[in-house]
Each structure stands twice: as C-alpha cells, then as structure tokens.
Amino acid sequence: MTIAIADLAAVATRLQRFEERLDPVHPTAGDEPVEIVGYGEVSTAFALAALPGTICKRMAGFRDARAVARYVEVVRRYLDILQGLGVAVADTQLVPAGTNVVYLVQPRLPAEGLGHHLLRQGDDATLLACLDRVLAVIGMLMRHNRAATDGRTITVDAQLSNWCFTVRDGAVSAPVLLDVGTPYMRLHGNDEVGVEIFLAPIPPGIRAYYRRRRAVERYLDDYFDTHHILLDLVGNFYKEGRPDRIPLALAHINRWLVEDAADLGAEPLDAGAVERYYTKDAAALELFLKARRVDRFLRTRILRQRYNFILPGPIRR
Numbered sequence: 001m002t003i004a005i006a007d008l009a010a011v012a013t014r015l016q017r018f019e020e021r022l023d024p025v026h027p028t029a030g031d032e033p034v035e036i037v038g039y040g041e042v043s044t045a046f047a048l049a050a051l052p053g054t055i056c057k058r059m060a061g062f063r064d065a066r067a068v069a070r071y072v073e074v075v076r077r078y079l080d081i082l083q084g085l086g087v088a089v090a091d092t093q094l095v096p097a098g099t100n101v102v103y104l105v106q107p108r109l110p111a112e113g114l115g116h117h118l119l120r121q122g123d124d125a126t127l128l129a130c131l132d133r134v135l136a137v138i139g140m141l142m143r144h145n146r147a148a149t150d151g152r153t154i155t156v157d158a159q160l161s162n163w164c165f166t167v168r169d170g171a172v173s174a175p176v177l178l179d180v181g182t183p184y185m186r187l188h189g190n191d192e193v194g195v196e197i198f199l200a201p202i203p204p205g206i207r208a209y210y211r212r213r214r215a216v217e218r219y220l221d222d223y224f225d226t227h228h229i230l231l232d233l234v235g236n237f238y239k240e241g242r243p244d245r246i247p248l249a250l251a252h253i254n255r256w257l258v259e260d261a262a263d264l265g266a267e268p269l270d271a272g273a274v275e276r277y278y279t280k281d282a283a284a285l286e287l288f289l290k291a292r293r294v295d296r297f298l299r300t301r302i303l304r305q306r307y308n309f310i311l312p313g314p315i316r317r
Contacts, residue, residue: 011105012095014050019097024060024310025300036310041285042201043181044310047108057104057181060308061200065099072102074193078183081154085144087137088176090164100308104181113167115160115175116240122167127245128252129172130165134158134233135253137175139261142226151188155223159236184223191220201309202288203295226266228277234269235278246271289315 021030028034033049045057062068072094079089093105111117118130138158145153156162162179165172185192195216202210210216222228230253237246254268292311299305 008093008095011051011054011093012097014048015056015095015097015103015105018048018050019101019103024306024308025296027310039310039312039315040179040181041288042198042309051105053108055106055108057106058310059102059104059181059197060100060310061197062100062102063196063200065096067196068096068099068102071193071197072096074185075104075180075183077192078154078185079180081152081185082156082177082180085140085154087141087156088174089180090176090178092180106178109164109176109178113164115163115165118165118167119160119237119240119242119245124248125170126167126172127248129167130160130163130175131249131252132256133165133172133175134160134163135256135261138226138229138233139264142264145224153186153224155184155229157182157184157223158229158233160233161236161240184220186224191217201292203291206291226261226264227269230266230269231274231277232281234274235281238275238278239282246274250274286315 018032018034021032023029027044027046028036035047036044037047037055038045040057042061043057043059045055047055059071062071075092075094079092082089090106090109095103095105097103115130118126122130137156141155145155156177157179162177163175164178165175167173183193195211198216198219199207199210222232234246234249234253237243237249250269250271257264257266257268289311292309296307296309296311299307
C-alpha cells in the first residue's frame, strides 16, 4: 500500500490531532481507539483506528522544527540509498506532528511474514532461508562500504524482527526492511543523523556522561562491523524466546562466513560470544530504561511537567 499524495495531508491532520490529545504516560487512555504494536528504544509503534491498514511509528525528542526537518531529510536519503543498492524497504511516509515529533507511516504488513514470527514458529528450512536473505544484504552493504570512495557508509539493523518475508511453496522472497527510523548512515565516520535524537531521552543528569563517553557513537559502531552485526542478529533470538535455535543459526552463519564471505574477514561466531554480547546489551538497555522511568517520575509527579516519551512496561529481555 502506498499513501497517495492527495491523502498525505489527511494523514498528517489525523496524526496531528492524535498527538495533541496524546498523554505519553498513558498512551492508550484517550477516546480514540489505539493499539501499541511495538516499542523501540526511542520510538513507539501505533496502530490507529483512524488510519486502518497502517503502522505509525512515533519518534520524539527533537529540539525544534529545524531538527525535525534535518531528520526527515536524512531518513529520506537513507531510504533512497538503500533502494538504490537493491534493498527492499517498506513504503514509508515521514509526517511531522508539531515541532518535536515525527511519525513514520508504513503499511501494516502480514503478521505471518514478520521475521520474529518466522523465527518463533517457522520450520528450520524457512528460518535458514530467511537468514540467507538477510546475510546477502549484510554482505552487500559491508562490501559497498569497503569500496566507497565518497566517505559515506551505510548499514541496517539486521535483526529478523526488522524484516518482512514472503514464504510461498517453501521459497522465501527477498525481505522488506521495516525498521528505518534510525538511519544508519555515516559520512567520514560521523553519523549523519547526529546523536541528539538518541541523547534526548536520557535524563539530563547523566546525559553529559553519555556524551563524554561517546556512548551513542560506540553503540552504533556495532552496526558497521560484520562480526558485531551478526552477534546482534543472533543475540536477538534470546529476546524472541528462541535461544534453542541459536546453534542452528550459528552453524549456518559460520558456514556462510567461510564459503561466501571470507573476503569480509569477520571472525566466526560462537554461542558464548553471542550470550555475552546479548547479556551486556540487554543490561545496558535495561539500565537506560530504569533511568528514564525515574526521570519521568520526577518530571510528571514532582515538577508537574509533560514527559514527551512513551516508555514500555516490563520487558522480557
């Protein structure tokens, strides 16, 4: 589904109205029917009754209208470059709502094709075929970055939950990338989207520490490295409740590294490294979430201010 230009103004009007009525502390408490379909670390994905057949991902924390415009421009360029490289991307419309929120509006794709569904319930052959499709994208992007002469590098968050596949008669189609809210794109080593959108949710008291430690930049580094992006891909099996499938995935990925991606020079993966990587990442994200909950309490209960970010409840990591 593609949103026609004539309909985009109506979509923007509905989202603006939704944003004006939204209480980020109680996002589903309003009169308008709304379903939360997922949380990112700095985003929330909604399904609104007023916009049937779509998913609206809310990105908050922009300083002003200029920051919103810059984010929209970078994401659009990110989508164009990915598509130019042959990566299928879900049709995405970027809709600012006010001066510090942007909604990414996409069609709601079939649940049975979503990568985390196939990871949990697909048979082994289907899972390995999905991995092959994602590995092909990873290999292509890493080779593209090596050959780049303009200083620009580009990558994706390759976790299976970020893709939608079509499975028909045992064959798996090239996947469609859903998670494009973070444009993993660098120019001469600098993140083109900047780091402020990631720092904005961090409580002011520790934001300076994160900035000084370059914590955001180091977190993003992993997505530009073959070994680490693969660790992250397989580590997500823990979050999706299927660590039992990790040995199957590791054997397949390590075979790919030897037979098809030896030129990338990535070390093979092992189960211990995957567990350590996931445990460290999950602990850091859980600490980040706890700090944000304290910040929300102080702002809303003590200072009586609006807290503009939406936080999930308990997360099984």
